[in-house]
Structures are given as C-alpha cells and as structure tokens.
Amino acid sequence: MLTSRLPGRVEPYKLAAHAEHLEGLVALGDMPRLADEAGVQNGDAEVWLDFAIDAQGRREIRGRLTAELQLLCRRCLSPMPQSVESEFLLGMVSSDALAASLPSTHEPVLVEDEQLNLLAMIEDELILSLPQVVYHDEADCAVSRDQLSSGESAESVSDSPAENPFEVLKQLKGKT
Numbered sequence: 001m002l003t004s005r006l007p008g009r010v011e012p013y014k015l016a017a018h019a020e021h022l023e024g025l026v027a028l029g030d031m032p033r034l035a036d037e038a039g040v041q042n043g044d045a046e047v048w049l050d051f052a053i054d055a056q057g058r059r060e061i062r063g064r065l066t067a068e069l070q071l072l073c074r075r076c077l078s079p080m081p082q083s084v085e086s087e088f089l090l091g092m093v094s095s096d097a098l099a100a101s102l103p104s105t106h107e108p109v110l111v112e113d114e115q116l117n118l119l120a121m122i123e124d125e126l127i128l129s130l131p132q133v134v135y136h137d138e139a140d141c142a143v144s145r146d147q148l149s150s151g152e153s154a155e156s157v158s159d160s161p162a163e164n165p166f167e168v169l170k171q172l173k174g175k176t
C-alpha cells in the first residue's frame with residue numbers, strides 16, 4: 001500500500017541516468033481529461049515507475065498503475081466500481097516528430113525543457129486502459145433481465161407514464 005504522493009513534474013533524464021525508481025499516489029480528481037472520458041473520479045491511482053537508459057541508449061520508463069474507478073453501467077447508467085490496471089513501456093522523446101523513431105514496443109512520452117508532466121502521463125495511461133463498456137452483474141443491476149427482455153430501456157423504467165405513447169394518445173382523445 002502506497003502512502004506518499006508522486007510529484008506532478010520530474011526531470012526524467014536525470015532519473016533515467018540514475019536508474020531511479022519512483023512510486024506513489026496520484027489524485028484522480030486532478031485529471032480533467034479522464035473525467036471527460038469516464039466521469040468525475042475520486043481517490044488515487046497507485047503508480048510504480050522505473051526510469052532507465054536501455055542498451056540502445058534510449059531513455060525509457062517502465063511503469064505499472066492500478067486504480068479503482070467509478071464507471072457507469074451501460075445498462076442501468078448508475079456508477080459501479082471497476083478496477084483498472086495497466087503496465088506500460090514509454091520512450092522519452094523531445095518532440096512529436098521523434099516519436100516515429102521509437103520501436104513499436106515503446107509508446108512515446110513527450111519531455112519538454114527536460115521536464116516531464118507525470119500527472120498528464122499517468123492520466124494518458126489511465127484513459128488508454130479504460131474498458132470500452134462495463135455492466136453490473138445481472139443480480140446487482142438496477143435494470144433486471146425481465147425489463148430488458150420486454151424491451152424497456154433504463155430511461156423508460158424511470159420516466160413518467162406520460163412518456164408512454166398510448167397514454168399520450170388517450171390524453172389527446174380525451175380532449176376532443
């Protein structure tokens with residue numbers, strides 16, 4: 001269990017030169033792009049990073065992260081806890097143009113003025129590791145299998161009866 005926090009920015013070339021290991025927590029609430037993708041999140045991601053220079057002289061970061069997110073169930077649209085885990089291998093590049101020179105084993109990570117925005121890097125990795133779609137187990141879901149098989153969606157279950165086209169029709173007929 002990690003307790004310390006990772007810094008928001010680091011000097012990655014120095015860390016790689018010294019083969020440093022960093023580990024710590026990163027606040028999920030500080031990630032607006034993750035919030036756009038998956039809704040506002042609370043809590044922390046746990047992150048482990050190893051900086052190194054490989055045999056080809058590339059500066060790289062091997063990392064792992066885990067996080068407990070609250071993602072919307074596609075069936076009932078209420079939040080459900082979902083564990084996300086990712087392992088990654090990043091190659092540092094000083095411009096987007098240099099990213100093409102990396103082997104396919106490495107994802108590029110941009111280092112500007114010898115600074116690396118760790119928060120943005122972890123946010124990118126989290127977004128990449130989001131599952132496409134999540135569902136509750138049937139027993140836990142607010143939308144039961146019966147409702148699904150009768151063709152009712154989550155919206156129509158919770159909406160008022162006036163949304164029902166037959167009810168609307170009745171009201172219209174009553175007026176004439």
Ligand SMILES: [Zn+2]
Nearest residue numbers: 073076136141
């Ligand atoms: Zn559900």
